[in-house]
Amino acid sequence: MIQFQTVTKIFKDGTTAVDELSFHIREGETFGLIGTSGCGKTTTLKMINRLVEPTSGTIQINGSESTSQDPEELRRQIGYVIQDVGLFPHYSVQQNIATVPKLLHWDERRIASRSEELLQMVGLDPETYSERKPQSLSGGQQQRVGLARALAANPPIILMDEPFGALDPITKRQIRAEVSSLFKHINKTIVLVTHDVFESFELCDRLCLLDDGKMQQIGTPQELLFEPANNFVDSFFASNRFQLELLSVTLSDILEQKNGEGELYWSPPLKEEQEDDEVKPNRTLYHILEEMEQRPQENLAIIHRVEKRVIDSLGFSDLLDRFQQYKRKRKRREQDG
Ligand SMILES: Nc1ncnc2c1ncn2[C@@H]1O[C@H](COP(=O)(O)OP(=O)(O)O)[C@@H](O)[C@H]1O
Numbered sequence: 001m002i003q004f005q006t007v008t009k010i011f012k013d014g015t016t017a018v019d020e021l022s023f024h025i026r027e028g029e030t031f032g033l034i035g036t037s038g039c040g041k042t043t044t045l046k047m048i049n050r051l052v053e054p055t056s057g058t059i060q061i062n063g064s065e066s067t068s069q070d071p072e073e074l075r076r077q078i079g080y081v082i083q084d085v086g087l088f089p090h091y092s093v094q095q096n097i098a099t100v101p102k103l104l105h106w107d108e109r110r111i112a113s114r115s116e117e118l119l120q121m122v123g124l125d126p127e128t129y130s131e132r133k134p135q136s137l138s139g140g141q142q143q144r145v146g147l148a149r150a151l152a153a154n155p156p157i158i159l160m161d162e163p164f165g166a167l168d169p170i171t172k173r174q175i176r177a178e179v180s181s182l183f184k185h186i187n188k189t190i191v192l193v194t195h196d197v198f199e200s201f202e203l204c205d206r207l208c209l210l211d212d213g214k215m216q217q218i219g220t221p222q223e224l225l226f227e228p229a230n231n232f233v234d235s236f237f238a239s240n241r242f243q244l245e246l247l248s249v250t251l252s253d254i255l256e257q258k259n260g261e262g263e264l265y266w267s268p269p270l271k272e273e274q275e276d277d278e279v280k281p282n283r284t285l286y287h288i289l290e291e292m293e294q295r296p297q298e299n300l301a302i303i304h305r306v307e308k309r310v311i312d313s314l315g316f317s318d319l320l321d322r323f324q325q326y327k328r329k330r331k332r333r334e335q336d337g
């Protein structure tokens with residue numbers, strides 16, 4: 001979907017911001033550009049929508065070279081969300097969301113209904129917020145409007161540059177959780193720039209770690225953690241390693257041998273009708289353990305899919321044991337392979 005081939009950007013003052021970068025972002029994935037401040041993330045992102053032109057190398061979007069496409073036309077296909085949102089202060093929330101649809105000459109009715117739909121999607125009541133001006137909204141609400149605006153004309157690609165950077169930790173956490181489930185539903189190709197490793201692990205399918213404009217490694221969060229390509233990658237995650245490991249390992253990873261046999265539920269209660277108690281196998285250990293901490297009397301039960309009887313019951317420490325086993329297994333596999 002988005003392909004960089006040995007892309008280099010040298011600014012007029014001689015700064016090499018991006019150095020021979022190559023990667024391929026697949027359709028429908030959430031791809032994270034991570035690394036410390038100044039490593040070239042924003043420059044890379046801006047080359048996708050041609051806010052910055054590469055010095056050399058080629059960038060293909062949807063199979064055709066980006067430089068052969070009209071920049072305006074290209075940007076309509078690509079939603080863009082930035083940290084300080086950039087909402088137009090004199091426009092209402094609805095008018096802000098309508099920016100691109102207006103350019104595309106959508107009729108009023110279509111714009112109104114799309115804007116209502118989007119506000120609902122990002123968790124803002126349309127009746128309350130449509131006519132409000134941006135400055136009357138909290139930072140978190142403005143960020144939601146920014147996201148709605150980027151999604152308005154249903155572009156297949158969304159670029160996000162530190163979208164949650166300016167929010168307080170609690171709002172950030174909340175929005176991140178919502179955006180994470182939103183991403184899973186909308187099936188877009190998303191490129192997320194962040195210096196926050198936790199954010200990148202929670203939201204991204206694959207990551208590209210940059211240092212000084214150079215690509216250090218591309219892979220899933222687990223691959224970067226457990227199979228670091230070099231010392232830089234290893235040390236980049238070192239201070240948060242334990243938490244990141246819990247964030248990258250899912251229940252299905254540690255329950256491999258049980259696959260297909262059963263379904264996971266919180267227990268007690270084990271009542272069939274309480275669908276809420278079902279635990280998805282793709283949940284991360286971090287989130288499961290966090291929830292378990294708040295429900296100390298309860299275990300995870302694995303229920304036989306057909307017979308509805310308990311096959312196994314796992315407590316907090318059982319999960320940690322299996323997590324250790326899983327890591328040992330991975331390490332062995334890495335040494336063997
Ligand atoms: N317009 C510019 N002119 C000169 N240097 C720039 C410009 N924009 C960014 N840089 C430099 O390029 C490098 C990468 O910047 P940037 O892509 O913004 O990094 P990041 O987003 O990872 O913090 C930095 O050294 C930065 O100072």
Ligand SMILES: [Mg+2]
Nearest residue numbers: 041042043161
């Ligand atoms: Mg930046």
